[in-house]
Amino acid sequence: MSIRNVGIVYRKELREALRDRRTVIASVVVPLLLFPLLSVGFGAVITSIIGKTKEESPKIMILGGEDSPGVIASLKATPKIEIVTAAANWKDLVINKDVPAVIEIPPGFDKAVADQKELDVTIYNYSGDLKSEIAAGKVDKTLKSYRDDVVKNRLQARNLPESVLKPFEVKQQNIAPPEKSGGALFFGGFIAYIVVFLCFNGGMHPAIDLTAGEKERGTMETILSSPVSRAHLVVGKFLLVLTTALATAALSVISMGISFAIANSLHSAPVQAGGDGMSMHIGVGAALSVFIMAIPLAVLFSSVLLTIASFAKSYKEAQSYIMPMMFLVIIPAIAAMLPGVDLTPKLALVPILNVSLLCKELVIGTYHWNFIAIIFTSTCAYAAFALFLAVKMFQRESVLFRS
Amino acid sequence: MIEARGLSKRFRDKKRGEIRAVDNVSFYAKPGQIYGLLGANGAGKTTTLRMLATILEPTDGTAVVYGHDVVEQPEKVRASVGFLSTATALYPRLTSQELVEYFGRLNGLDEPTLKKRVDYIFDRLDMNEFRDRRCDKLSTGMKQKTSIARTLVHDPPVMIFDEPTLGLDIMTARSIITFIRECRDRGKTVIFSTHVMSEVEKLCDVIGIIQSGKLLAEGSLAQLREQCGEQDLEEIFVKLVAPLYSTTEAL
Numbered sequence: 001m002s003i004r005n006v007g008i009v010y011r012k013e014l015r016e017a018l019r020d021r022r023t024v025i026a027s028v029v030v031p032l033l034l035f036p037l038l039s040v041g042f043g044a045v046i047t048s049i050i051g052k053t054k055e056e057s058p059k060i061m062i063l064g065g066e067d068s069p070g071v072i073a074s075l076k077a078t079p080k081i082e083i084v085t086a087a088a089n090w091k092d093l094v095i096n097k098d099v100p101a102v103i104e105i106p107p108g109f110d111k112a113v114a115d116q117k118e119l120d121v122t123i124y125n126y127s128g129d130l131k132s133e134i135a136a137g138k139v140d141k142t143l144k145s146y147r148d149d150v151v152k153n154r155l156q157a158r159n160l161p162e163s164v165l166k167p168f169e170v171k172q173q174n175i176a177p178p179e180k181s182g183g184a185l186f187f188g189g190f191i192a193y194i195v196v197f198l199c200f201n202g203g204m205h206p207a208i209d210l211t212a213g214e215k216e217r218g219t220m221e222t223i224l225s226s227p228v229s230r231a232h233l234v235v236g237k238f239l240l241v242l243t244t245a246l247a248t249a250a251l252s253v254i255s256m257g258i259s260f261a262i263a264n265s266l267h268s269a270p271v272q273a274g275g276d277g278m279s280m281h282i283g284v285g286a287a288l289s290v291f292i293m294a295i296p297l298a299v300l301f302s303s304v305l306l307t308i309a310s311f312a313k314s315y316k317e318a319q320s321y322i323m324p325m326m327f328l329v330i331i332p333a334i335a336a337m338l339p340g341v342d343l344t345p346k347l348a349l350v351p352i353l354n355v356s357l358l359c360k361e362l363v364i365g366t367y368h369w370n371f372i373a374i375i376f377t378s379t380c381a382y383a384a385f386a387l388f389l390a391v392k393m394f395q396r397e398s399v400l401f402r403s
Numbered sequence: 404m405i406e407a408r409g410l411s412k413r414f415r416d417k418k419r420g421e422i423r424a425v426d427n428v429s430f431y432a433k434p435g436q437i438y439g440l441l442g443a444n445g446a447g448k449t450t451t452l453r454m455l456a457t458i459l460e461p462t463d464g465t466a467v468v469y470g471h472d473v474v475e476q477p478e479k480v481r482a483s484v485g486f487l488s489t490a491t492a493l494y495p496r497l498t499s500q501e502l503v504e505y506f507g508r509l510n511g512l513d514e515p516t517l518k519k520r521v522d523y524i525f526d527r528l529d530m531n532e533f534r535d536r537r538c539d540k541l542s543t544g545m546k547q548k549t550s551i552a553r554t555l556v557h558d559p560p561v562m563i564f565d566e567p568t569l570g571l572d573i574m575t576a577r578s579i580i581t582f583i584r585e586c587r588d589r590g591k592t593v594i595f596s597t598h599v600m601s602e603v604e605k606l607c608d609v610i611g612i613i614q615s616g617k618l619l620a621e622g623s624l625a626q627l628r629e630q631c632g633e634q635d636l637e638e639i640f641v642k643l644v645a646p647l648y649s650t651t652e653a654l
Contacts, residue, residue: 005509221488221490
């Protein structure tokens, strides 16, 4: 293997890639802009929408209650709501989002409460609509507090303490360190998914451009007429695809780390997990570990992309082969994000899924060295095989001169 | 020199079965001579030249190019050959100079030699005006000059031209013809394929007529005239090729 020739091919491909707008956008601009937009930008927008909606005074319609001034007075005293006159078409008003919530007070409510009879108060809302959920939440809180007051008064009338109703409390206490809690695990899975996806995405365009693109532009015959061997040529091309895949992954992790740090400091993080919240930061060590594990995966992706793309006659044909491949990459990466999917010796051999699961653990600082060894070795083996295939593919006339 | 010995190439086609693109072709091209391979479309010219340039591997037979066997030493053959065809395009995102340098390096030239060689060729072909311009911004004539510079950068003793004037305007085509003649005058072995009779008449010292992958006749223009009893090259060509020619094959 002549390193000189591989180096010449690589340097030329790198020079061309840096002048190619599509490669620069996919490998540099997208990872650098995606995360600030996602975390700071998107987070800020969501926070401001939620905040604004909470500040608004939603319209609440009360059906019935004419004979129950007690509950009506309590509802009217709810801060930041606007009581509107009851209308017969109240259902349509809710469905059309004109009124976010409607409360139905049954006839004789106050009297029934005084007589200690059981009855239902219904809140009608538009499930899934943010404004409606917030409005319903506000009146729900008022009604529950009214109910608690009724209970308190009844207990007082009988000289009973409030603890009669609550003989004991049930509490859940998280003892996992905050950086390893469920939220952090989800965040780890998310990072693994992004790294895997962008690693593939970053290598996709150059892989097509350097093979099917060359055939389409007619430069393949030019380069094949030079003394460079096909093995050197494909290795040079492979190194360029690997560079862009890794550059995309590295820039993504760096950009994500910085963006989430900024988002956390602005309190505008878009995702909040459970009651523990989520520590959305990546330590330098974790980022480095994820990057190291991404290397054999990037080799695998680059080789597979080159193999498939070199078979195609044109850029478009290559895209149509590679797009379905995208699902094969995304599905295991998403599966790794699911709660309950953890590393086992068998899963450690499943390509992509194994690295995704491992990255999830690495982000939260857990190092299972036996799994790391299995996964690194198996991914290297798959990658070597894929690279071997790519070289073989490039030496086949039926592939290079497919017509 | 180039010596083809029973050169054959078969392809498998799903619909048509086995295709003999080149069938037992043997010829000899000497230094300081232009060997013209004349044939209709689909006759096997490109496949023959691609085998000589080691872009394709022969199914049977072999060829020796400048003392190197195309099957045994393909990389040495390619280092001795300058290959130019209308299919050999340029890298759009490299400048004219970067492209020529790239091929110079792949041909094993060291940096001082490469610099001297590139300066010489760019002066000689009057390319300095556009040496830093990207190939996708060049005119057809400039592109053609860059391609010529690419084939010459390592000063190869053998030049292979596959229909180099196809689709070019008259002025650019003329400059290519002049260039081919200069290669011969500098003692290089030149092989040149075309289906344009006038180019063959103007340029070739030896003509090989090829059809359906077979070399039907070979010799100087005078020898072919005598052999066929015709003066006009087109008539000679038709007389030789007609029995084997099928329109479907050409299509």
